[in-house]
Amino acid sequence: xxKDKNRVPEPVARRMPKYYGFLTEMDxxxxxxxxxxxxxxTMGLTASQIRQDFNSFGGFGQQGYxxxxxxxxxxxxxxxxxxxxxxxxxxxxxNLGRALTNYSGFEKEGFYVRALFDVDPQLIGAQIKxxxxxxxxxxxxxxxxxxxxxxVICTPKDKCRQVATILMDCGIRNIWNFSPSSISAPPGVMVxxxxxNDSLFTLSFRLNETAILDSKE
Amino acid sequence: xxKDKNRVPEPVARRMPKYYGFLTEMDxxxxxxxxxxxxxxTMGLTASQIRQDFNSFGGFGQQGYxxxxxxxxxxxxxxxxxxxxxxxxxxxxxNLGRALTNYSGFEKEGFYVRALFDVDPQLIGAQIKxxxxxxxxxxxxxxxxxxxxxxVICTPKDKCRQVATILMDCGIRNIWNFSPSSISAPPGVMVxxxxxNDSLFTLSFRLNETAILDSKE
Numbered sequence: 001x002x003k004d005k006n007r008v009p010e011p012v013a014r015r016m017p018k019y020y021g022f023l024t025e026m027d028x029x030x031x032x033x034x035x036x037x038x039x040x041x042t043m044g045l046t047a048s049q050i051r052q053d054f055n056s057f058g059g060f061g062q063q064g065y066x067x068x069x070x071x072x073x074x075x076x077x078x079x080x081x082x083x084x085x086x087x088x089x090x091x092x093x094x095n096l097g098r099a100l101t102n103y104s105g106f107e108k109e110g111f112y113v114r115a116l117f118d119v120d121p122q123l124i125g126a127q128i129k130x131x132x133x134x135x136x137x138x139x140x141x142x143x144x145x146x147x148x149x150x151x152v153i154c155t156p157k158d159k160c161r162q163v164a165t166i167l168m169d170c171g172i173r174n175i176w177n178f179s180p181s182s183i184s185a186p187p188g189v190m191v192x193x194x195x196x197n198d199s200l201f202t203l204s205f206r207l208n209e210t211a212i213l214d215s216k217e
Numbered sequence: 218x219x220k221d222k223n224r225v226p227e228p229v230a231r232r233m234p235k236y237y238g239f240l241t242e243m244d245x246x247x248x249x250x251x252x253x254x255x256x257x258x259t260m261g262l263t264a265s266q267i268r269q270d271f272n273s274f275g276g277f278g279q280q281g282y283x284x285x286x287x288x289x290x291x292x293x294x295x296x297x298x299x300x301x302x303x304x305x306x307x308x309x310x311x312n313l314g315r316a317l318t319n320y321s322g323f324e325k326e327g328f329y330v331r332a333l334f335d336v337d338p339q340l341i342g343a344q345i346k347x348x349x350x351x352x353x354x355x356x357x358x359x360x361x362x363x364x365x366x367x368x369v370i371c372t373p374k375d376k377c378r379q380v381a382t383i384l385m386d387c388g389i390r391n392i393w394n395f396s397p398s399s400i401s402a403p404p405g406v407m408v409x410x411x412x413x414n415d416s417l418f419t420l421s422f423r424l425n426e427t428a429i430l431d432s433k434e
Contacts, residue, residue: 007423007426008422008426013419013422013423013426014415014419016418016419016422017412017414017415017416017418017419017422018399018415020418021397021398021399021412021414021415079422079425080418080421080422080425081421081422081424081425082418082421086421086424095315095316095319095320096316096320098312098316099312099313099315099316100413102312103312103313105397105413105414106414106417109414109417109418111417111421149424150420150421150424173424173427174420174423174424176416176417176420180238180322181238182235182238188427190420190423190424190427192416192417192419192420192423194411194413194416195234195238196317196320196322196411197234197238197322197323197326198231198234198235198238199234199393199409199411200323200326200328200393200409201233201234201237201297201299201326202230202231202233202234202409203367203391203393203407203409204297204298204299204303204328204367205225205230205233205234205296205297205298206224206230206391206407206409207298207303207366207367207390207391207407208296208297208298209224209225209230210390210405210407
């Protein structure tokens with residue numbers, strides 16, 4: 001673990017889940033040891049970058065001898081906080097909110113949706129996989145009675161910042177935002193923005209860029 | 218437009234949708250002109266980075282005088298390919314595939330899901346918003362009769378690479394991949410990986426990092 005109060009740089013934080021994914025696959029395939037070189041080829045990084053990444057956490061394994069796959073996976077699992085479970089609420093019980101609640105992949109890693117919230121009276125009281133949709137105005141009461149680690153925002157774009165402010169007022173410190181409007185986090189709050197529009201438009205940009213270049217050949 | 222065959226660097230490609238988002242908001246709020254300085258403050262970049270980004274496309278507007286918001290938005294809209302419509306197929310009609318099909322935000326920008334595909338006989342023939350779920354084995358026939366710009370992969374992790382290979386064989390050149398397994402693109406194919414696991418684990422990492430740092434205070 002890093003000894004000082006400096007946070008791990010963003011690119012390192014983004015690579016940790018990828019290491020975890022690769023190591024999980026290697027472990028499943030019965031691979032016992034992996035060298036920085038092999039890891040670096042899989043990750044598309046240099047071996048020295050990999051060692052640097054791991055040094056952010058005090059380093060693992062021995063140079064030249066390689067890493068024990070299962071042990072390294074366990075270390076990274078802990079660093080990612082996946083050795084414990086997390087309680088989530090989903091705000092906005094539309095298509096995406098319901099789909100994320102229904103998705104079993106997150107539960108497998110210990111992320112449990114405990115409640116959904118919506119403003120639509122027609123949705124209140126309905127259940128998704130046995131998880132109730134509650135009225136948005138009860139969020140304060142709910143969060144004061146239940147310890148929630150992460151709130152997932154699946155509201156329309158124009159509501160998301162207002163919703164985020166209320167969630168932060170309720171003491172929520174971690175927000176996973178799926179609305180197509182980025183939220184900037186005040187100190188002490190973590191926001192992970194998943195902007196699907198931006199992702200689709202980047203693909204569309206590349207598609208268009210190729211078409212333009214092809215037409216110029 | 219860039220004059221050579223070199224592709225625009227990834228960070229620039231990722232920023233273009235963000236410019237578009239900000240300019241759309243400014244335009245909606247009746248803002249007529251914006252300086253590089255104002256844009257840079259909104260984007261969290263330096264003014265010189267912004268000018269460099271725009272120079273990748275030949276540059277827009279006049280230094281010192283600022284950019285015409287509506288015109289700049291139109292230019293970037295074209296660069297993103299959003300002046301034309303795109304036809305999509307969704308592979309995997311589970312929760313996420315159905316949610317993405319149901320989401321009206323993509324249609325507003327001209328992205329139309331034309332068909333869904335699945336292997337589950339129980340799903341075949343059902344409709345999402347009037348769009349039919351077709352048997353996966355008919356993908357080759359479908360894509361030879363219909364021009365498809367983008368395939369969206371919403372299959373389980375262990376199926377995604379196999380599905381991607383078949384899609385590429387069918388002539389699909391643009392893939393938006395939501396399965397938690399990254400696909401690397403061969404030359405001539407664009408893949409945009411949206412790994413929701415990685416995103417959630419990055420948030421969980423930060424949550425855990427804060428807890429560790431707090432406990433050390």
